[in-house]
Amino acid sequence: MRLVVIGAVAAGLSGAYSAMKNIEDLEVIVLEKGTDVSYGACGMPYLIGGTIDEESKLIAKDAREIVADGVDLRLRHEAVGVDFSLKEVKVRDLDKGQDIVVPYDLLLIGTGANAVWIPGTKGVDGVFTLNTLEDSRNISSFIEERKVTKAVIVGGGYKGVEMLEALHDLGIKADMIEMEESILNTFDPDVSSITEKYLRDEGFAIHLGEKLDHLETDTYGGTGERVSKVVTDKGTYDAELVILTLGVRPATGFLEGTGIEMTKGAIVTDLEGRTNIPGVYAAGDCAMVFDFVAGIDRYLPLGTNSNKMGKLSGLSMAGKPVRFRGVQSSGYVKVLGMEQSQTGMTDTAAKRMGLDFGSVLVRTRDRSGYYPGSRNLYVKLTYLKKDGRLIGAQMAGETGTAIRIQGLVPAIYADLTVYDLEYMDFGYAPPFNSVWDSINVAASKAVRSLSGT
Numbered sequence: 060m061r062l063v064v065i066g067a068v069a070a071g072l073s074g075a076y077s078a079m080k081n082i083e084d085l086e087v088i089v090l091e092k093g094t095d096v097s098y099g100a101c102g103m104p105y106l107i108g109g110t111i112d113e114e115s116k117l118i119a120k121d122a123r124e125i126v127a128d129g130v131d132l133r134l135r136h137e138a139v140g141v142d143f144s145l146k147e148v149k150v151r152d153l154d155k156g157q158d159i160v161v162p163y164d165l166l167l168i169g170t171g172a173n174a175v176w177i178p179g180t181k182g183v184d185g186v187f188t189l190n191t192l193e194d195s196r197n198i199s200s201f202i203e204e205r206k207v208t209k210a211v212i213v214g215g216g217y218k219g220v221e222m223l224e225a226l227h228d229l230g231i232k233a234d235m236i237e238m239e240e241s242i243l244n245t246f247d248p249d250v251s252s253i254t255e256k257y258l259r260d261e262g263f264a265i266h267l268g269e270k271l272d273h274l275e276t277d278t279y280g281g282t283g284e285r286v287s288k289v290v291t292d293k294g295t296y297d298a299e300l301v302i303l304t305l306g307v308r309p310a311t312g313f314l315e316g317t318g319i320e321m322t323k324g325a326i327v328t329d330l331e332g333r334t335n336i337p338g339v340y341a342a343g344d345c346a347m348v349f350d351f352v353a354g355i356d357r358y359l360p361l362g363t364n365s366n367k368m369g370k371l372s373g374l375s376m377a378g379k380p381v382r383f384r385g386v387q388s389s390g391y392v393k394v395l396g397m398e399q400s401q402t403g404m405t406d407t408a409a410k411r412m413g414l415d416f417g418s419v420l421v422r423t424r425d426r427s428g429y430y431p432g433s434r435n436l437y438v439k440l441t442y443l444k445k446d447g448r449l450i451g452a453q454m455a456g457e458t459g460t461a462i463r464i465q466g467l468v469p470a471i472y473a474d475l476t477v478y479d480l481e482y483m484d485f486g487y488a489p490p491f492n493s494v495w496d497s498i499n500v501a502a503s504k505a506v507r508s509l510s511g512t
């Protein structure tokens with residue numbers, strides 16, 4: 060039996076190894092159009108900023124190790140089409156310029172996503188996206204060779220703020236431009252505004268509600284035409300380097316018209332990665348995932364989801380039983396000394412779904428007020444009004460606090476209510492929290508709000 064995998068990073072390789080472990084005598088061919096494999100893209104901002112000192116530290120397994128594990132890894136081989144009726148992938152050998160056909164019994168699509176560019180910006184020297192290891196190398200070389208001192212980041216999502224930190228660590232002054240009215244838009248604005256204020260207090264220029272209009276270039280005294288200014292609908296900003304962090308789109312163009320079910324280019328799968336085509340699986344940034352809190356399929360391009368869906372696909376191919384309900388949109392982000400975390404629905408999402416919900420946002424302390432180093436910890440809970448069931452949680456606070464949301468991830472998973480959390484026995488000691496843990500405090504406020512007191 061032959062499994063063909065397209066894409067050799069998180070989803071593709073998780074799936075390949077999971078299938079190999081669980082299916083005897085499985086031949087595995089992995090097609091990868093690039094040359095970088097099995098790397099932790101999430102670490103790239105820290106590599107650029109110097110927190111991680113060597114690129115090799117981001118590589119989980121290099122190509123040689125993967126081949127030694129028995130995988131037929133074909134680098135610089137791009138899937139350019141699939142004939143599902145013949146069970147064949149049409150593949151372009153990018154070095155030889157030849158097209159070949161690779162038949163499969165099982166197919167896993169793990170092609171990830173492509174970065175979004177603004178029309179007219181691609182190809183301008185000094186303008187980058189950050190999606191692949193190659194992008195990360197290009198940004199680092201550009202910064203070093205051109206001695207960059209001033210940058211603009213367009214897009215205030217988690218990649219954007221992580222790059223703000225990376226550039227800050229390199230001593231590069233950076234402005235951030237975001238077209239919405241707040242940064243970090245997967246969170247509610249009242250939570251993200253805490254980080255936004257922190258960044259402004261640290262001296263960062265954050266321009267909200269501004270849309271990039273065009274770029275200007277300069278020859279910098281004969282060193283070649285490259286970006287010099289970012290012009291938005293409201294202002295003009297000097298920029299020797301521009302990083303666009305505007306989101307990603309599924310890399311599934313080669314599947315158009317093949318009959319595979321997709322929503323806005325993202326492949327629709329079930330909880331085990333199966334697509335609508337028998338024997339064909341998809342996982343990672345090229346696919347949708349089921350969000351069991353919202354009860355809908357969503358496009359959530361995250362490393363956590365890619366690894367899980369890859370592994371589940373392999374198990375499913377092997378016919379192994381799995382217990383997986385779907386994801387609950389959990390995520391963390393850090394920028395310098397501030398952190399935010401979330402799980403489940405935000406108020407914004409609950410409103411969009413027309414739910415009858417309530418929410419509270421409390422400011423507590425991350426340790427006893429009298430204990431040295433006590434800092435603010437903000438907790439937001441979103442719950443259903445009819446029964447107090449917790450449907451979402453968000454936190455913001457200084458270094459080390461975001462991870463506390465893990466106390467609320469299982470609460471949502473297990474359908475707990477704010478009544479359950481009001482007196483939940485979280486334990487207490489002054490260096491860790493207050494006698495009433497932050498979650499107790501937030502839940503108590505929610506209970507009071509529900510009872511109208």
Ligand SMILES: Cc1cc2nc3c(=O)[nH]c(=O)nc-3n(C[C@H](O)[C@H](O)[C@H](O)COP(=O)(O)OP(=O)(O)OC[C@H]3O[C@@H](n4cnc5c(N)ncnc54)[C@H](O)[C@@H]3O)c2cc1C
Nearest residue numbers: 066068069070092100101137138170171343344361362363
């Ligand atoms: C800067 C950055 C920070 C991030 N931080 C976090 C984080 O903190 N937490 C988190 O959960 N997630 C984070 N992510 C997201 C996470 O890295 C991705 O969700 C994950 O890497 C997706 O894995 P994947 O295997 O689906 O796709 P990819 O990693 O994109 O891999 C897909 C592979 O398929 C190849 N390919 C594409 N098309 C073809 C084709 N037609 N033929 C052959 N090969 C093809 C590509 O070359 C690529 O190597 C971050 C991402 C970035 C870029």
